[in-house]
Amino acid sequence: MTSETLEQGATRALGGRARKMSTGRTGDRLFGLSAKGSGILLLAVMAAIAVFLIVKALPALRADKANFLTSQEWNPDAAQSRFGIAQLTFGTVLSSLLALILATPVAVGIALFIGFYAPRRLADGLGYVVDLLAAVPSIVYGLWGLQFFVPKMNGVATFLHDDFGWIPLFGGDTVGGQCILTASIVLAIMILPIISSITREVFLQVPRANVEAALALGATRWEVIRMAVLPFGRSGMISASMLGLGRALGETIAVALVLGTASGISLHLLKPGGNTFAANIANTFAMAGKIGQSALIASGLVLFVITLLVNMAARAVIARRKEFV
């Protein structure tokens, strides 16, 4: 008994409680390990994807007789393999950016309406419907786009071209519904729910105290939003749009269905055809030869890098004003 240490004595004295605390510590350790494990696993998966893409892409990149980054050709399986990603990069970035520009204001508007303008019951229902939009599979969007939206857009495209053709974006020689603009609108609808629901969540976190501070200064509802809500939600809105952009960049089947044919680099949004990384992979992978598949994987690598850059840029924007909020 005399050799009992202070700690043992304390444990004995505390009895059951001490035992409870020590299971708590085991729980802590388990949780810490599993959290660390998940983090490492995530990094490992990322690294594995990058390695896979690079290894699979190398044979095609070695065989390529054209400039991979600037060429617009895509004949990897020809005797003289020639392919480049210029038009894929262009189509992907253009359609995704356009989708982002179309979707973000609407998404933020929906989030603001649900959070600050709509009566409670309408707000709940509307939030549910918006979330439901996110659950619609992209093939459905693609089919809807092709069967329903493209024919409608034929008329719209003709109208825009005839009456607003002086705007270079709506110019060009040929117009049609299966164009980049239609693809962008379908993409915008697809990324709308992500942006909107994340933005809504961010707006919900605006401290009540700040909203009241603005109200007490005599701010109208819109002024409250401008003073307290939007600045607070700024970084959240940026992350939300970047997630949306990420989805738009990678979206495959809907774009492939809507655009149908490939076409070269053109800023004329109404010109039929167009191509993106993902759509190109989906359309040609099955028929591609060995080098062709490798070339497609190389293009996938570029998409991977672009998405990574977009996310890093978003983080940089958010970090710049970190000291506020």
Next chain:
Amino acid sequence: MAKRIEVSGLNAYYGKTRAIEDISMTIEPRSVTAFIGPSGCGKSTFLRTLNRMHEVIPGARVEGKVLLDETDLYGPGVDPVAVRRVVGMVFQRPNPFPTMSIYENVVAGLKLNGVRRKAQLDEIVEKSLRGANLWNEVKDRLGRPGAGLSGGQQQRLCIARAIAVEPQVLLMDEPCSALDPISTLAVEDLIAGLKDQYTIVIVTHNMQQAARVSDRTAFFNLAGPGKPGRMVEIDDTNKIFTNPGEKATEDYITGRFG
């Protein structure tokens, strides 16, 4: 610019629950009026009816009259936004806008009123921060975030923000409850200095504070368990603390409450 407030027959509700019952009082201009009473007796609710902040809570509503000089704040066609521009408010917890700098926080209300001239804004920022006893501490870092200040400084920043628009009445809802004694003293000094220009109404749980800063004191209490809050009496602060008219008041201030 300070105005008299005359409240008559005021009831405030949260949904179907009546929170305060039939309150009538007159608050003199250029004076400090303190509201004391136990928690949950409707002091803050009543305070928030004076600038129509009560009704921003869903389901909350008010019956009765609040006259600011001649204007009924609850009269038909009165815009609550306009009311809040002349009746300023300081909250229990300091709530500077976290995304704004010290400077931007002070001018937030002015921007709403359409003041845009830089020189004029600069002048008002200095005047308001001086008025809030904060200028010397922050004059070299006006561009820094307001949320980076200490709690006491943040609260004085909120006061500067409230007085920058030169309201006619300043409502303070337990402005010192989150502050240490030194910051509390700073805010109390400030209140003493501000009452030359403003009609000030302050809710406080600290009876010494009420005794120190106020000219008039109103005691609030629940009419009974589960019943709405009501005002027991209002009188000169001296009288309330030395020779109150009601037994309930005496019990409360001598700590024999309950």
